[in-house]
Amino acid sequence: MQLTLFSTxxxxxxxxxxxxxxxxxxxxxxxxxxxxxxxxxxxxxGVTIPVLSYRDAQLNWPFTLNELIQWLQNNGFDYHQ
Structure with missing residues (x-):
């Protein structure tokens, strides 16, 4: 399953x-x-991009690298550092 980044x-x-x-x-x-x-x-x-989505979870901007990694791990994304 892929991540989706809503952007423009x-x-x-x-x-x-x-x-x-x-x-x-x-x-x-x-x-x-x-x-x-x-x-x-x-x-x-429209007013919230960028938004990262995986399965039913969304991560709204702003986020840091550490917050991104934590979110990936907490939502079952197969993340390996």
Whole structure:
């Protein structure tokens, strides 16, 4: 199962969140979803992106690398440092 990062082009916070995913070593397992391509997603996440999703759990920005790793582990993501 993959992680989903709800974001949009030109969002520097989304870029920051993705950089943390790279640092955590999980960027290869991330599905980037541009909310601008979907009216429903734009309404849901328009003012809260970036939002990371895995199964039924969501992690809203802002988050640190340590918070990201803790969230991955707490939600059953197969994370190995």
């Amino acid at each position: 082009q030109g969002c520097h916070l989304c870029d920051d969140a993705y950089d943390l995913l790279v640092t955590a070593g999980v960027s290869q397992q991330v599905n980037l979803v541009d909310i601008a391509d979907d009216d429903e997603l734009s309404l849901r996440y």
